[in-house]
């Protein structure tokens with residue numbers, strides 16, 4: 428009985444080791460609109476070692492009126508990042524900076540698209556993550572959950 432338990436444990440740990448070395452890039456596409464919205468409220472990252480994220484502004488309005496970016500951080504850092512981006516101002520594209528930012532696209536105007544790639548190793552299990560837009564006022568509505 429003890430021997431078979433050991434075999435099971437050994438078998439399970441080999442699965443854990445092999446899944447850790449396995450790499451998978453997942454394509455994630457998010458649209459942002461002139462109606463100040465993302466087309467999704469959830470970004471799933473389970474089973475992915477890397478995310479290739481494409482943000483497309485499918486509207487027509489210029490960046491100054493209805494600019495959108497997509498920033499990912501821990502839920503607990505979101506408020507500070509939005510405040511920093513607002514302070515950075517339009518001249519700096521409401522940049523969220525780099526502190527506590529897991530990933531960020533640039534600010535896009537209508538018709539623009541950007542693709543970024545980032546590793547999911549930046550996520551810590553047990554922490555809640557959000558994706559949001561740092562254009563002033565947008566993160567109240569343009570926000571969603573990143574699931575691990």
Ligand code: ZN
Pocket residue numbers: 463493494495496560561562565569
């Ligand atoms: Zn926005």
